[in-house]
Amino acid sequence: MSAYSITEPSSRAKWTAGILVTLYAVITMVPLLWIVATGFKTPSDAISYPPKVFFEPTVEGYVNVFTTRTRLSPEALAALPPPANFAEEIVRQYDMVIAGPSRFGERFLNSVIIGFGSTFLSIFLGTLAAYAFSRFKIPLKDDLLFFILSTRMMPPIAVAIPIFLMYRQLGLSDTHLGMILLYTAVNISLAVWLLKGFIDEIPREYEEAALIDGYTRFQAFYKVVLPQAATGIASTAIFCLIFAWNEYAFAVLLTSGTAQTAPPFIPTIIGVGGQDWPAVAAGATLFLVPVMVFTILLRKHLLRGITFGAVRK
Amino acid sequence: MAEIIIKNLRKEFGSFTAVQSSSFRIEDGEFFMLLGPSGCGKTTTLRMIAGLELPTSGQIWIDGEEVGQKPASQRDIAFVFQMFALYPHMNVRKNIAYPLVSQGLSRARVREKVEEVARLLRIEHILDRPVGGLSGGDRQRVALGRAIVRSPKAFMMDEPLGALDAEFREIMAEELRALHDRMGATTVYVTHDQLEAMQMGDKIVVMNHGVVEQFGTPQDIYDKPATMFVAEFIGSPAMNFLRFRGSVEAGATSVRMHHHVFEVPELREPFDGDIAFGVRPEHVRFSDNGAFRCRVDATEYLGTTQIVTLNSDHGQLKARISSDQPVRVDETVGLEFDPKTITLFDTGTGRALRSDLNEGVLSHG
């Protein structure tokens, strides 16, 4: 039994809404599908005009994105034993052999470490700060909250030069720790504000009941507040991860070797030996997967999180 | 089980004083009512006793120990919140067991205790349900269960029936009182409903604007109000006030209101100034030869009794008389007041003048 009722929309309205949503979905999905499809094309199919919608799929792009290859003379090629696996076979068609793994795996791993690391740190610090702002008497609370928000009032890249200089001084350039700290710094204001909203919605009485039942403040926070803030934490985590995962400008500026993330690396794939669009597309497709998986895992929370307090209770 | 003594308890929120120097005493095993209009500081007082709010000054003694600055977890008190505060991510059983888990009891012992409490409250059949879908009454019972299960020294209840609909409140009020009588644990109960307070309480504290107006048994508070606020807040319809300027001597047994003289309980203090003559509607009698004449403005039929609204030279008043008695609107009637029940008030301060009637009671406040 619900306390309020909403009149059922007419079937025509439902149809119209359905068509509009589908149309919107298709429009936004096309570039994505295009990338995924290009990843399975040969380089010539990828740039053929008119574009090919139907084509013979190949994993050439994926092989290229994970390997470096060397061209051999026909004599040298003929002297080689038959290809050992499917990757070798594909490469041989272009008179090449696999010379070794590419940097893509490393860069991808960097992205995972930096993206999830900074997300975890943002959420950890953000939850504690949001709880304190929500529950305790803090001098200059409003000013502090405004200050935290104000760090997002200009695009982060506006402070690129001071950060670049600072990081060089501190030895944080091109390190995982440096990138994690940087993305955390950018995300923390979003995390504090979003999470404070969620925690404000949790009635204090829950914690007070726990305090009276003999639990400490931290136990009450951990056992009563956290489970109820799960929705908010999950959706905030997704927002943080998406930013850190996709960040390009700082990654270009501050990383080049050990800590380079995937976004600045993927465009460089194209450079070696002509325009290898399928390899770029394959890299981009793989790059989409972790955020997609993370979002799907948390999607139940996300839906409820985005509607904020509107439909709870 | 505990006796609770409150001494000069005060709470300020910034520049606002929510509770000003309250003092009262709650005997062991008493069902004690904190009564007053919304915003008068009842919840704040209760939260201070429980340790959820620290007093600005004053003392709280529980069982002979001063606990004013101790955290809630060390006071061994249970609190039933206005909105129940059941943990939504736990089912009924876990909610009730939660206070026991912090005490480190064995699983078997927790289970046993939870089931014992569930039997007492007749909620065994919902133990494994989530709390989300429960009715108001069942939520109330689960909240009570969570409070009872730990056998605390005392229970604090903040308008625990406020969220229930009228018909159900009656039932729960009876259940609550019966439960208290069976367990005999000290209970402090906050309400703004004077009927609830009168029906259920052994003792009542009446508060207004953070001040304790009166503290005593329901009978004393009804019959011998210490202030005009209490006289008006308790009873429906409220006590009548006939206002006049006059003076009385200590030892006087009557008071002169212009050309009328009314008998009153023997006064214990002299007074000169603006006086309110307080009489409850049920102590107003119609009498053909009564010298105090009034015009009937309206009548309201209530079954066995009727409420008659009358207009006098000293203001409007209401009488509760038997429905058998014929009364016509606009007729003029004579009134008499039961002299033993009269309270005189100093209109300036609202304080009752001391008399034979209320002397023993006023010394408390």
Ligand SMILES: Nc1ncnc2c1ncn2[C@@H]1O[C@H](COP(=O)(O)OP(=O)(O)O)[C@@H](O)[C@H]1O
């Ligand atoms: N934490 C607080 N901060 C500031 N003012 C408060 C706080 N808690 C209560 N008050 C104020 O104190 C007064 C008494 O509140 P409360 O004890 O809740 O009243 P009651 O329970 O009698 O309705 C109210 O005016 C309320 O606004």
Ligand SMILES: [Mg+2]
């Ligand atoms: Mg209250």
